[in-house]
């Protein structure tokens with residue numbers, strides 16, 4: 281469904297991505313792991329053209345494009361097929377929860393208002409916010425805001441959902457509610473690419489785990505293979521480190 | 531010394547006749563300067579280099595010189611220039627010196643207020659975080675749609691207190707319009723006073739006239755701010771009922 285090859289991206293002299301590939305099939309739950317600064321966020325942003333890659337190609341169903349020279353209409357098409365959930369939610373502060381969700385439907389896709397409202401309600405119900413339609417972001421907790429962010433993303437019915445550390449800005453007691461929603465989506469067959477540091481969540485839902493370091497994919501495989509029998513030294517070192525931290529927190 | 535209260539009352543009534551002129555200058559200036567200042571702030575945020583340089587130069591020129599000087603310059607220079615243009619170059623018979631002086635007042639205050647507001651809007655735009663723009667793009671909105679529906683409304687609300695300040699100081703500086711022979715509040719008071727040298731009384735009267743007008747402006751802005759910024763105000767209220775769900 282989606283295949284991206286040889287993505288390169290540099291900020292000035294800082295080469296952040298040095299040829300990253302990814303292949304996504306329908307229903308895949310791909311978890312990207314890696315140390316801080318390894319380029320995970322940058323890679324995800326390149327997929328949605330929030331960042332323009334210096335090199336690389338994308339095949340997305342019938343779309344074929346160079347990442348660097350993608351035309352406006354191709355970028356719009358790709359954005360229609362994907363949706364992004366941000367680390368800091370990035371909700372529209374001047375819109376209520378339901379308006380946040382409707383915006384992508386009524387404005388970007390010209391869905392009639394009544395229909396959009398119904399879709400938005402369904403999306404908010406799905407993330408457990410049936411009693412928060414008319415709340416402004418500033419009236420919601422972090423976990424609730426992130427669930428609005430997820431509702432906004434799923435409402436436009438994207439082929440692929442992109443998550444960039446959706447829980448890392450949350451207080452520990454609010455992480456669970458967001459992960460629960462994401463697990464539910466996974467179970468319903470959504471296709472997702474998730475950057476996260478939540479290891480047990482990754483182990484539980486991932487159909488494929490990608491380990492990135494220094495701007496390249498060091499290793500990829502099933503969750504079981506990566507977590508129990510990593511082939512690369514760097515992978516096992518990383519897992520050793522984060523899983524230790526993880527035990528430590530518990 | 532005794533204040534001539536009868537004179538003060540008469541002057542007050544005369545001065546009321548100048549209120550529309552004062553308000554007219556203020557309002558016309560705002561009607562032009564708010565959109566113009568906003569466009570400038572937007573184009574400064576964009577990536578046109580030359581445009582940005584011109585705007586920066588314009589803003590520092592205006593903000594770096596006293597309004598009085600700008601008035602003197604414009605009022606003595608512009609008519610002569612226009613006269614030359616009309617008579618010598620276009621060969622028309624029109625006496626530029628018969629032009630309504632309020633037009634010069636508009637020009638000075640518009641030039642001034644636009645510069646100030648462009649800075650106000652620039653800082654207001656920077657208070658809306660870039661993430662909201664990205665979120666809008668990521669759900670398929672265009673940049674223009676994101677500006678119109680998300681960024682600009684929030685920037686306007688953030689700018690309201692400073693627009694209020696700008697309006698109040700604009701209203702006060704319109705009192706300099708008398709220098710261009712515009713019959714505003716100040717000019718009328720000065721004329722009334724000049725007959726019997728009751729300057730103190732006349733100035734006291736317009737002192738209160740300006741206080742009244744400025745309070746009125748602040749009141750209007752206060753109400754506007756409260757009705758449009760509900761989405762921010764709630765923050766403080768949120769703490770009260772803790773309703774957990776999910």
Ligand SMILES: Nc1ncnc2c1ncn2[C@@H]1O[C@H](COP(=O)(O)OP(=O)(O)OP(=O)(O)O)[C@@H](O)[C@H]1O
Pocket residue numbers: 291294296314315316317318319320321322323
């Ligand atoms: N807009 C930018 N301008 C300049 N450098 C950037 C920019 N965005 C990211 N970088 C740099 O790119 C590198 C990779 O950043 P990135 O955010 O992709 O890492 P990450 O893997 O997501 O890390 P983390 O786990 O901390 O989120 C970092 O060295 C960062 O400083």
Ligand SMILES: [Mg+2]
Pocket residue numbers: 320321322444445
């Ligand atoms: Mg990151």
